[in-house]
Amino acid sequence: MGRHNLGTVISFEVIRTLTKKRFWIATLVVPLALIIVIGLVVWSNETTSRQVSEQKTAEFTFTYVDDSGYVDPAVATALGGAEATDREQALEDVKAGRIDALFEYPSDPVTQPTMVYGVDSGVFENGKYAAVARHILVTSSQARIGDETVAALVQGNVSVTSTTYKDGGESGGMNEVFPPLIFLLIFYVVIILLGNQMVTSLLEEKENRVTEMILTSLDPTTLVIGKVVSLFIIGVVQIVVFVVPIIIGYVFFRTTLNLPYLDLSHLVVNPGSMIVGALLFVGGFTAFTGTLVAIGAVMPTIRDAGQVFAPLMIMIFVPFYAISLVVSDPHALIVQVFTYFPYTATVTVMLRNAFGTVSPLEATIVIVEQFVLSVVMLRLAVRLFRYGSISYTQKVSIRAVLSSPK
Amino acid sequence: MTEETVTEPLVHIQNFRMDFGGNTVVSDLSFDIDRGETFGFLGSNGSGKTTTIRALLGIYKPTSGTLHINGREFRPEDGEKLGYLPEERGLYKAESVIDVMTYFGRLKGLNKRAAAAWSMEYLERVALTDKAKLRIDKLSGGEQQKVQLGVTIMNEPELLILDEPTKGFDPVNRRLLMEIIEAQKNAGATVLMVTHQMEEVERLCDRVVLLKDGKAEAYGTIAEVQDKYGGTVIRLEYSGEIPDSAHYEVTLRGKRQAELTVVGHVDEAVILRELVDAGVMVRSFQTAKISMDDIFVRVYGEQHEAAEA
Numbered sequence: 001m002g003r004h005n006l007g008t009v010i011s012f013e014v015i016r017t018l019t020k021k022r023f024w025i026a027t028l029v030v031p032l033a034l035i036i037v038i039g040l041v042v043w044s045n046e047t048t049s050r051q052v053s054e055q056k057t058a059e060f061t062f063t064y065v066d067d068s069g070y071v072d073p074a075v076a077t078a079l080g081g082a083e084a085t086d087r088e089q090a091l092e093d094v095k096a097g098r099i100d101a102l103f104e105y106p107s108d109p110v111t112q113p114t115m116v117y118g119v120d121s122g123v124f125e126n127g128k129y130a131a132v133a134r135h136i137l138v139t140s141s142q143a144r145i146g147d148e149t150v151a152a153l154v155q156g157n158v159s160v161t162s163t164t165y166k167d168g169g170e171s172g173g174m175n176e177v178f179p180p181l182i183f184l185l186i187f188y189v190v191i192i193l194l195g196n197q198m199v200t201s202l203l204e205e206k207e208n209r210v211t212e213m214i215l216t217s218l219d220p221t222t223l224v225i226g227k228v229v230s231l232f233i234i235g236v237v238q239i240v241v242f243v244v245p246i247i248i249g250y251v252f253f254r255t256t257l258n259l260p261y262l263d264l265s266h267l268v269v270n271p272g273s274m275i276v277g278a279l280l281f282v283g284g285f286t287a288f289t290g291t292l293v294a295i296g297a298v299m300p301t302i303r304d305a306g307q308v309f310a311p312l313m314i315m316i317f318v319p320f321y322a323i324s325l326v327v328s329d330p331h332a333l334i335v336q337v338f339t340y341f342p343y344t345a346t347v348t349v350m351l352r353n354a355f356g357t358v359s360p361l362e363a364t365i366v367i368v369e370q371f372v373l374s375v376v377m378l379r380l381a382v383r384l385f386r387y388g389s390i391s392y393t394q395k396v397s398i399r400a401v402l403s404s405p406k
Numbered sequence: 407m408t409e410e411t412v413t414e415p416l417v418h419i420q421n422f423r424m425d426f427g428g429n430t431v432v433s434d435l436s437f438d439i440d441r442g443e444t445f446g447f448l449g450s451n452g453s454g455k456t457t458t459i460r461a462l463l464g465i466y467k468p469t470s471g472t473l474h475i476n477g478r479e480f481r482p483e484d485g486e487k488l489g490y491l492p493e494e495r496g497l498y499k500a501e502s503v504i505d506v507m508t509y510f511g512r513l514k515g516l517n518k519r520a521a522a523a524w525s526m527e528y529l530e531r532v533a534l535t536d537k538a539k540l541r542i543d544k545l546s547g548g549e550q551q552k553v554q555l556g557v558t559i560m561n562e563p564e565l566l567i568l569d570e571p572t573k574g575f576d577p578v579n580r581r582l583l584m585e586i587i588e589a590q591k592n593a594g595a596t597v598l599m600v601t602h603q604m605e606e607v608e609r610l611c612d613r614v615v616l617l618k619d620g621k622a623e624a625y626g627t628i629a630e631v632q633d634k635y636g637g638t639v640i641r642l643e644y645s646g647e648i649p650d651s652a653h654y655e656v657t658l659r660g661k662r663q664a665e666l667t668v669v670g671h672v673d674e675a676v677i678l679r680e681l682v683d684a685g686v687m688v689r690s691f692q693t694a695k696i697s698m699d700d701i702f703v704r705v706y707g708e709q710h711e712a713a714e715a
Contacts, residue, residue: 005483005512005513008509008512008513009513012505012509016498016500016501016505020500204498208496208497208498208499209492209494209495209496210496210497210498212460212463212465212490212492212494213490213492213496213497213510213554213557214513215463215464215465215482216463216464216465216480216482216488216490217482217510217513217514218482218483218513219481219482219483222483386465387466
């Protein structure tokens, strides 16, 4: 009898997930929240920028007292100001509302504050007085320099392009670091988005008491592999849902959204690093998946599984606590421990691979370790599922399962 | 000379032993189930019935022994036509009835269209057509049981294994269930049934095995098992004092009524003569076969008492 049970499991799992409202709510809530936040930020930036611009050139009546000698009367006059002859009278005029503001520039504006007095025109509008007072001083100072380039250099507007050499050839520098890190990003996204589903997916069979029906219709290995593959497909769908709006936004609305131009042509793709990154991703993903599936098979409920699931998730973030050592001193003891401990190895070696601090031997050992762990954990998961998922209400003794006949 | 055809039993269990972490659940169990028969697998709670079924279905690997269906160990991927209604029941609760039934149909080798068509036909038979698109958890417990039974029989199984099939059914649905089981049996299915309902055993089963202390306590046709435990009971209406005798045991004693279980193969007339000779005034003397219920109580009663003590 021709059975296509792997395909049946995958299509059942994928379709039933993708047709659930709660999946789309969970999937869309993050990008929607991001879109809303980004929209608010863009709108706020535009508003702030417009307000600053308007405030710098805001037209109101003011007088000023210049003890510094840096203020160019022409600049102040152009903005509607006039030098005060009597400071006390000028302040009285402000208090009485006859003029809008008085600026008092001290003898040393670098160490002493410039005093601004103005007619209250609301919390937000009041900012225009300080903006104009500052603008007058900066513009007057730039005018004293008399050279726009020097003025820009003084402000630190400098562009630098570095070229470094490694083994006689031009090295990619930071441009070589980013491409392999894409695997680390995908690893985090997939594990964070799907980790919980991996655990609950098999727990569902257990909590619904459906395991025995399944096990007499289907080989547990097929079920576990079907679950893993379908989760991966669901993960790809989620990533597409995240990424497509970003790409559309960048390609078609970059100018409107004030997004910076990303010049990807400078990125250097090192085939060796990319292959290592890809292998680490596949090995790490399957090792974590196998482990999470095994947790789901052992624990009686989602709450129980959460107690083990959380520490496992923490482990993939732990290497970032030592990231400076990971990058700068890969031979430090803690980095070596993280490099070879199975559940910190993926992230640590992905980072080291990106920064070029992992040797081919180390990379090979860790990749092999990850794949061996994947096979062991998946086999263990199948075994635990076979026995553990029938122990519907209690935690399974792993020792008992392992000591039972194969 | 007549030609005899020897047919291999559909289920063959030989010297099955199952240990869990040092605990022996089944120590040495052997029995066969012939094709087309309805077989009762009996035993008290915790006697190892479900463990045996799980081992037969490859869910557990036996510590030792042989468990064969159709001459080989069961593997789902071999495409054996088998229906299993486990004691622990459940379905994907968040999915619709028709989706779950179609999924299991496909796992059992039907194509999607055939599985959906069969499911709708079955739902009509059990009056659940209007609930086909409802989520499983929106159904009542009895309705869920009906759906689960449908999933069990949807591939027209050659072997139907039912672990406590009437558990959770009301009398109306129990009758419907029995009709469905009988229909399967009439269609040629072999039925292995675990139940504590002894009247079902007497009505449906051709042969039984009683599991006790990890071994077969009794095995054979209903009549053979009844014979083993005395076979005959005498229901008596009387006055006077019933004397002790090697020919019977007084299994129930009332003021004017008693039940005597015949020990060994002794003519009931001999017992009647003994009673009359002892001065017992016999008003009514009826013989009947010992019920499976009585046998069950006799076999497992001591265990229950020991457990309670």
